[in-house]
Amino acid sequence: MGGFTAQFAVALTVTISLGLISGCLGTAAGLLLAISRGMTHPPLARIVTAYTTIVRGVPELLIILLIYFGGTTLASRLAGRYVEVNAFSAGVIALSVVFSGYATEVFRGAIAAVPAGQTEAAKALGLGAWQRWLLVIGPQMLRLALPAYGNLWISLFKDTALVSIVGLTDIMRVAYVGAGSLRAPLTFYLAASALYLSLTTLTLLSIRVAERRYPALGH
Amino acid sequence: MNFGLMLEAVAVLPSGIALTLTLTVLSLTAGFLLSVPLAFVRAFGRPGFSGAALAYTYVVRGTPMLVQLFLIYYGLGQIEAVRASVFWVVLRDPFWCALLAFSLNSAAHTTEILARGLQSVPRGVIEAASSLGLKRLQTARLVTFPIAFRISLPAYGNEVVGMIKGSSLASTVTLLEITGMARQMVSTTFAPYEIFIVAGAIYLLLTSIAVKATQFLERRLSTERPPAQRSRSRWRPPLPGQGLTTPLP
Numbered sequence: 001m002g003g004f005t006a007q008f009a010v011a012l013t014v015t016i017s018l019g020l021i022s023g024c025l026g027t028a029a030g031l032l033l034a035i036s037r038g039m040t041h042p043p044l045a046r047i048v049t050a051y052t053t054i055v056r057g058v059p060e061l062l063i064i065l066l067i068y069f070g071g072t073t074l075a076s077r078l079a080g081r082y083v084e085v086n087a088f089s090a091g092v093i094a095l096s097v098v099f100s101g102y103a104t105e106v107f108r109g110a111i112a113a114v115p116a117g118q119t120e121a122a123k124a125l126g127l128g129a130w131q132r133w134l135l136v137i138g139p140q141m142l143r144l145a146l147p148a149y150g151n152l153w154i155s156l157f158k159d160t161a162l163v164s165i166v167g168l169t170d171i172m173r174v175a176y177v178g179a180g181s182l183r184a185p186l187t188f189y190l191a192a193s194a195l196y197l198s199l200t201t202l203t204l205l206s207i208r209v210a211e212r213r214y215p216a217l218g219h
Numbered sequence: 220m221n222f223g224l225m226l227e228a229v230a231v232l233p234s235g236i237a238l239t240l241t242l243t244v245l246s247l248t249a250g251f252l253l254s255v256p257l258a259f260v261r262a263f264g265r266p267g268f269s270g271a272a273l274a275y276t277y278v279v280r281g282t283p284m285l286v287q288l289f290l291i292y293y294g295l296g297q298i299e300a301v302r303a304s305v306f307w308v309v310l311r312d313p314f315w316c317a318l319l320a321f322s323l324n325s326a327a328h329t330t331e332i333l334a335r336g337l338q339s340v341p342r343g344v345i346e347a348a349s350s351l352g353l354k355r356l357q358t359a360r361l362v363t364f365p366i367a368f369r370i371s372l373p374a375y376g377n378e379v380v381g382m383i384k385g386s387s388l389a390s391t392v393t394l395l396e397i398t399g400m401a402r403q404m405v406s407t408t409f410a411p412y413e414i415f416i417v418a419g420a421i422y423l424l425l426t427s428i429a430v431k432a433t434q435f436l437e438r439r440l441s442t443e444r445p446p447a448q449r450s451r452s453r454w455r456p457p458l459p460g461q462g463l464t465t466p467l468p
Binding site: 187 | 278281390401402409410
């Protein structure tokens with residue numbers, strides 16, 4: 001493997017940080033969209049539905065390509081000279097968009113699964129809108145959403161490999177370069193698989209721990 | 220936005236639909252055929268066999284499909300025995316490599332989906348079938364599998380959509396399906412927005428059709444029809460003298 005072990009170590013941190021940043025941004029966006037969709041405001045709900053339908057119906061690879069190359073074109077036009085968008089930031093934006101699309105649907109389903117009586121009871125107790133979300137609906141909804149939400153994180157870490165296609169030096173890219181320079185593709189792609197598999201296993205285990213710690217209430 | 224270019228993309232990109240659909244349909248079919256026995260083993264097999272099936276699905280579902288594709292396309296050639304064998308003619312070709320990678324990936328996902336369906340078939344139904352004198356294979360073919368398939372259908376619909384989207388990875392091994400055509404057009408026109416948006420719209424159309432088709436199939440196979448519909452489909456005009464009429468006083 002030559003000096004590629006050190007490169008793999010750096011690439012692993014790139015993959016992990018790309019996943020973590022996009023996952024957190026995507027979660028925040030997904031929560032906002034799911035809550036705004038739940039409000040009784042038809043045009044807004046329709047826009048959110050259109051967004052999630054489009055994001056979930058288009059290949060992740062295409063979204064990454066669109067944001068990377070499209071972003072470069074847009075930035076160049078704005079700056080008046082050739083500006084290349086950083087592959088990492090393009091990846092963060094693209095994966096956050098993808099994650100938020102799926103997360104919105106997961107959270108929307110979970111919000112709908114919280115019994116209506118809970119909201120009514122909270123209103124009867126005189127809680128304001130913010131208190132209702134933070135103290136009553138939020139905690140119950142998050143517990144209900146946890147299993148599906150965990151699956152999104154696993155998909156996310158797998159999707160980070162696609163950002164290597166636009167030149168980000170993540171695990172996949174290092175494997176590609178190493179495979180080419182040492183003429184040992186099998187070794188390098190197996191190493192990459194092992195790294196991804198340990199990453200997804202780690203994610204799966206943390207979800208299991210979280211599920212056990214925060215089981216859905218009343219089930 | 221350059222609408223002329225978009226129109227050009229609308230004219231050019233659909234020629235990639237055939238390859239996208241070929242890859243999707245063939246790999247879904249191969250994956251499904253492979254997954255049915257695997258799902259039975261996974262759901263009802265002895266712990267050792269069930270564990271082996273789980274190991275396969277776990278590894279495949281835990282790694283990116285891109286890595287699997289590159290492993291098959293670039294990696295297998297490293298083994299001297301593979302290059303010397305008759306399979307090399309197939310494994311040298313990007314189309315067959317993509318098809319193999321997608322099929323194996325789809326098989327893993329479908330196995331888990333079907334196994335979950337098989338496990339949620341009520342035990343009483345299987346016991347009823349065996350008490351009617353059905354053999355094990357007959358029970359599986361006539362009772363367990365149809366019920367499990369109906370249960371798994373919504374999840375399988377997601378797998379179909381995932382495969383349509385996943386087939387875009389074929390563009391990374393030089394295949395010219397929709398994404399490959401789009402990337403080729405972008406490299407000559409330098410107009411990423413227009414062309415990728417058109418490509419995205421084509422994918423959206425394909426995935427929407429897949430979603431609608433799954434929903435249609437779900438409705439067709441559903442045993443819980445709304446009562447009004449059921450009574451209408453079962454309704455026969457009564458023969459004279461057979462109709463339920465209130466007796467005349």
